[in-house]
Amino acid sequence: MCQCRTTQNYFVRSAEKHFSYTGDDASFLEEHRQELQDLGVSEEEVLKDLRRQRQERLKAPEESLQRVQRIQNEYTPLRPEVYKLDELSYLQDGFRQLVAEMRKPGAKVISGAKERKILEEVRPGIWTFPVFTEAFCDQLECELRNFHDSGLPRTAPNTMNRFGIIMSELGFCEHLLDPLVFEYVNVVATRLLPAFCECLDSYRAFTVLYEAERDGDKELAMHYDNAEVTLNINIGGTWDGGNVVYYGLATSAEGPPMEATLRRGWGVLHAGLELHRATPISQGRRHNLILWCRSSGVRNDLCPMCFKQPIVVPTNRYYHEGFTVPPCDQSSSISRDMSTDDLYD
Numbered sequence: 318m319c320q321c322r323t324t325q326n327y328f329v330r331s332a333e334k335h336f337s338y339t340g341d342d343a344s345f346l347e348e349h350r351q352e353l354q355d356l357g358v359s360e361e362e363v364l365k366d367l368r369r370q371r372q373e374r375l376k377a378p379e380e381s382l383q384r385v386q387r388i389q390n391e392y393t394p395l396r397p398e399v400y401k402l403d404e405l406s407y408l409q410d411g412f413r414q415l416v417a418e419m420r421k422p423g424a425k426v427i428s429g430a431k432e433r434k435i436l437e438e439v440r441p442g443i444w445t446f447p448v449f450t451e452a453f454c455d456q457l458e459c460e461l462r463n464f465h466d467s468g469l470p471r472t473a474p475n476t477m478n479r480f481g482i483i484m485s486e487l488g489f490c491e492h493l494l495d496p497l498v499f500e501y502v503n504v505v506a507t508r509l510l511p512a513f514c515e516c517l518d519s520y521r522a523f524t525v526l527y528e529a530e531r532d533g534d535k536e537l538a539m540h541y542d543n544a545e546v547t548l549n550i551n552i553g554g555t556w557d558g559g560n561v562v563y564y565g566l567a568t569s570a571e572g573p574p575m576e577a578t579l580r581r582g583w584g585v586l587h588a589g590l591e592l593h594r595a596t597p598i599s600q601g602r603r604h605n606l607i608l609w610c611r612s613s614g615v616r617n618d619l620c621p622m623c624f625k626q627p628i629v630v631p632t633n634r635y636y637h638e639g640f641t642v643p644p645c646d647q648s649s650s651i652s653r654d655m656s657t658d659d660l661y662d
């Protein structure tokens with residue numbers, strides 16, 4: 318991972334804002350005292366939150382490994398078949414056609430797909446298309462609910478969503494998501510967003526779940542993703558409000574904002590650099606699968622989170638961020654799993 322993961326992009330809920338934090342309280346306060354006062358939030362509360370989050374990030378790779386081991390030993394899948402991609406019954410015809418077409422050269426492929434309504438360009442750089450069948454969404458939701466009800470440990474998929482599941486920890490990668498990303502999404506992403514990705518060679522997959530009732534996540538603050546390209550697929554729910562709004566690239570945000578509403582099984586593909594947020598859900602639930610797709614050819618030169626040459630710190634396969642250059646600083650290795658073979662990340 319890039320060292321910036323332990324120093325930047327901390328989301329502090331009480332301030333509704335992201336901060337950088339190196340573990341040095343004094344210099345943090347020096348920089349932000351006035352801002353915190355203006356926001357009307359307590360310095361001590363914010364620091365407490367930052368210290369906790371920093372510790373969590375430092376321990377995260379090791380804890381992920383421990384969860385994986387427990388899940389492997391103790392969890393019995395309800396729908397074992399959902400862990401293996403069955404192209405004909407899990408992927409919509411439109412998606413398989415789109416990918417088949419996009420393997421062919423020629424500019425007409427994109428306009429042809431638009432005409433056949435299997436591809437929509439919502440705004441330049443934001444595309445939607447069908448991905449999963451209803452049958453697959455049903456099975457996946459059923460399996461994820463079963464895992465949730467098992468009470469086995471899980472963790473928040475990112476700094477802002479408390480609910481949802483990290484797909485690699487359950488074993489969804491090898492036979493389901495690896496082929497989906499490397500054989501299908503890769504074809505579409507390199508064709509539709511060539512300025513942002515080369516070959517997709519790794520990804521982080523997780524679900525997000527918003528629920529108006531109960532203690533669910535309600536919204537998601539503005540951010541960009543740790544990804545070259547993101548595919549966000551709705552896998553279930555009916556809801557009001559709570560859609561994702563896109564604001565343009567973090568490097569050159571230019572309006573107007575654009576809201577995307579997805580049908581079940583449909584995905585929206587956008588650059589990771591696209592600023593976006595989920596507005597508050599007012600009714601029902603929304604359940605999405607997010608694929609943060611990575612392209613080492615791009616990120617090895619520029620970490621998408623700190624916009625600098627990455628300072629690569631070795632970690633384990635559940636926390637790598639898709640870099641393939643050698644570690645910059647061996648001494649800062651974070652909970653490295655010596656038994657895995659991915660030395661670089």
Ligand SMILES: O=C(O)CCC(=O)C(=O)O
Nearest residue numbers: 525542549561595605607
């Ligand atoms: O709410 C959504 O569908 C978007 C989630 C998202 O942007 C993220 O997890 O990075």
Ligand SMILES: [Fe+2]
Nearest residue numbers: 540541542593
């Ligand atoms: Fe996002």
